[in-house]
Amino acid sequence: MKAAIIVFPGSNCDRDIKVALECSIGAKPEMVWHGDSGLPKCDLIVLPGGFSYGDYLRSGAMAANSPIMREVIEATRRGTRLLAICNGFQIATEAGLLPGILMPNASLKFICRNVLLKVESVKSDFTINYSKGDVITMPIAHRDGNYFAPPKELEYLEQNNLVAFRYCDSTGRPTTKANPNGSAGNIAGILNEEKNILGMMPHPERVVDSRLGGLDGKVMFECLLQQLS
C-alpha cells in the first residue's frame, strides 16, 4: 500500500500519522509538501491534524484552497482512499469532499481527552475490521469539532449508513453527556457516498501503541493495508 501525507504550513500531526503507518503496518508513506506540484501515485492520501495556516480563518478554509487540494479532489474522484483526521476533516468539509461543517466546540474550549466511540459503519476499507457496535477508545484534540449539517443531509448520512463513528458512553449509547463538543447526532466521523473518504475528529494515529494509550487505531490501519494491498 502506498500512502501520501499532505503537509500544509501549520500541519502538526503529519509526523504522528507517518510513524503510526510505519509502526503499525510497515507502510512507507511519502510526505507531500502542499506547495510541491504533483501528487504521487498512491492508494491512500492522508490529510493530517494540526492548525493549517494557523486556522485564523475558519478551520481548514485556507488549506482547502491550496493548489494541491485540486489534485487530492481529482484523485478521490478516481477512487483513491482519503483519510482526513481532525484538521484534515475540517479541510475536507471546506473543500466540499464531505458534507457538513465543523463549528467551534459547544464549550468554546479546546478539548484533549480520550473519548468512547461506537463503530456505526463497517462497510468501508477503513472500518471493515471493526465490528458494528464496537465501543472503542480514541483521543480527540480540537477546538472546532462540533459537527453540523442541515437536517436533510444528516438524514441522508444516517439512512445511507455513512456515519462511521459516534461519541457514546461505555454501553454504546450516544448520550448528550458522552458528546464532547456538541456534534449533531454525536457524529465523530463520516464517510462519503462512495465510502472512499473518511473524515473524523478523533485521532486514530495516537492509539497504535499500548504504552501511549491503546491499540484501537491500529485496527484501522490494518484494514487499510489488507484492503489496499
Add this chain to the structure above:
Amino acid sequence: MQNFKTSNIRAEAEIIAAHGLSEQEYNLIVKRLGRNPNITELGIFSVMWSEHCSYKSSKIWLKTLPVDAPWVICGPGENAGVIDIGDEQAAVFKMESHNHPSFIEPYQGAATGVGGILRDIFTMGARPIANMNSLRFGDITHHKTRHLVSGVVSGIGGYGNCIGIPTIGGECNFHQAYDGNILVNAMTVGIADKQKIFYSAAAAVGFPVVYVGSKTGRDGIHGATMASSEFGHDSEEKRPTVQVGDPFTEKLVLEACLELMETDAILAIQDMGAAGLTCSSVEMASKGNTGIELHLDCIPTREPGMTPYEIMLSESQERMLMVLKPGSETNARKIFNKWQVDFEIVGKITNTKRMVLKQNDSIIGDIPISPLVDDAPILERPYQLQEIPKPILKLEFDKDNESLFGTLTKLISSPNLCSKRWIWEQYDHMVMADTIAQPGEDASIVRIHGTNKALAIATDCTPRYCASHPETGGAQAVAETWRNLTAVGATPLAITDCLNFGNPERPDIMGQFVGCIKGMSQACQSLNYPVVSGNVSFYNETNGESIMPTPTIGGVGLISDIDNIAKTSFAKTDEQIILIGETRGHLHTSMYANEILGREDGPPPPINLDQERKNGNFVRSLIQNGNIKTCHDISDGGLLVAIAEMSLAALKEGRQIGATIYMPTDNIPPVNWFFGEDQSRYIVCANTDKTDNLIEEAEKQSVSTRVIGFTDSSTLTLRNSDAISIDEIMQAYESWFPAFMKD
C-alpha cells in the same frame, strides 16, 4: 567624530525617570559615550540595564548556585541549559516567567510566554518535545481570579496546541498573596544532536547578520522595563506594552530554522525576546567580543514610519537574529522562502566592539558594546534573612472533630489539591505521539522519539514553606522535583529555575531571595543536581503587597528504559503498601493547617538532604530494577491524600482498587500521622512475598520503611472501621474546578 545629528542636550529628568534610570545611571551613560545619548540610545541603555535584562539585583547570588556536573554541556548564560543524555543526544531546557504581561492581558501574556520559551529552545538547535507550566493565581474569591485562570489557560493552550508541542504537565495553586500579581512560569524541553548545539556568540568579523521571522511592529515596546517595576493602580494602562502572539508563524520559523540548522550555514543565532533587536544584537556581539552594524532600513516592519527607537525596542514576537557564514545566504533564503517567512540581511559583524545603527546611510546610533553589558550596575542589595519560626505550642491540632475521611474529602476537594483536569484537557498533551505519562503523575514522561528512552519532567515549589523559612523552602522546592522524578523511576540530572519575588529594594524581600538561593544551593549540591538555566522575576508586587517567595523549579531526569517506570496508580489488590521515609507528623504550614485550621504560621517541615538522597536512591533502584511498578511521593496533604491519589489514579485507568490502612501504632496522633507533611517520603507497593526482602534491603541502606496497609477492593478503609468509597473521593476530587469555573 559624530556624523549623526545629536543635539547633545541632556535628557530631561522625566524622560530619564520614565526609562527607569537613575540620575547616576544617566551620568554613567554620558561618561561612557562622551556625550549625551540621543533618545534611541537612551532607550537601548534603559532596556539593557533593566533588572529584567541585566539581573542587577540577582547576579551576585545566582553565581553561588552549583552549575557543574559531568553531564552538563552548557550551563546558565545561554538561551537555555544543555545536558548530555547519552547516545549523542542532548536535552535542552529552560523555564521563564511571563507574570506581568499575563496579569495585564492573560491570553496574550500567557501565549507569548509559551512562544518565548519555545524560541529559547529551538534557537539552540533543539526540537521542542514538551511544554510544562507552573501557575499561581490569587484567592478564589478575588474578582479577577476566574477571568485570569480562563485567559491564561486558553492562552497557553492556544499557543502550544497550534504549534503542535504537547503541554504535558505542571501545577496550579491559589493564594491571596497573588491577587495583584499572578505567576505564569512556562518551561520547554527539547532534544538536540549533541554535536550540533547552536550558540549566540558572533565571533567572525564581516559575516552577515540576518533577520528572520515576523515583521517588527509597535507592540511590546518597553516590556522589559515594565517587568522591572512594581504595579500600581495604573497597571491596566500598560496593556499596550503586552505583545501579541502568532503561533502559526512561530511554527514556520521553527521548521525553517531547524531545516537550516541541518546545513552548515549558521555561525550564531539568538531569538528576539525581551528588549527585542537591542538585546539580541548586543548579546551576540558581546559574547563574540566583536561589534555589530545594523541597517534599520532593512528591518522588515509592519507599518511605515516606525522610528529607530521603536524598531530597536519593539518586542514583537516570533523573530530571530542569525549570523550566517558568507556564501550560505542564497540557500538559507530559499529555505525561509519555502516556509514563507521573512528573511533579510540587516547588517554585519564588525571589529569595532560598538553597536552602530544606520538609517538612510547615516549613523543614528553608536554605542560601545561593553558598557551596555558590563557596566550594567551590579548591586549588592541589603538583605535580611529570616529565622525559622518557632513551633506554636498551643496549636490544638487534634481539636478536629470530624472523621479522618471527612477531612480527607475536604482536602482533596480544596482548590489547591483538587483535580486540575479542567486545565490540562485544554492542552494537547498527546501530539507528537510520545507522551508516556499524562498530566497527573508525579512527573510527566515524554519518550525520546524513536528510542526506548524517555525524559521525566517535574515542576514544583511550595511557596508557603518558602514564606515561612526561605532557606528550607528553597531546598524543599529542589528536593521535591528530585523526588517527583525519582518516583517515576528517572535519574534526576539537572534543573532550571524561575525565581519569582517581590521588590528587591526591600531588605526583607531580598532576604527571601537570598535565603531561597542558599537553600537551593544546598539541595543542588547534596543531590548532585545542578542548575543549568533560569530566570529571575522581581517586582511581583502591587501597591507594596508582595507575592510569596516562589522559586519555581523545573527538574529533568532520564529514563533509560520506558518499560521500567513506576506509576501513581494502584496496580492490583492484595499488595502491601509500604511507606518509605520517616514520619514525625509535621503539621505546621501543611495543607491541613492551611485548609482545615486556616493557619499559615509555624515552621516548614525540616528537610535532611542526606536522608533525602538515601531514600530516593533506594526507591529509584527498586523501580529501575523492575521490582516495583507503583510509587507515589508524599507531598501536599500528606500520607492519606497520597494514598487516595493512588486509588484515584487506578480508577482513571479503569481499576477499582482501594486500600485497608493501619492506624499509627506509636505516639503520633492520627491527624499528624495522616496529614503531616514530613519530607523525603514515598509510598510503594509490593507483593507480600517480596516485602520482607525490600524492608531488609532498605535497612541496609539506612532507609526507614513501614508497612502501612494493603490494597483492597473499592473502598479506603481505616482499621478503626471508618470507610469511604473511591467513587465518593473521585466525586470530591473532580468537582471543585469545573464548579468554580462555572462549566
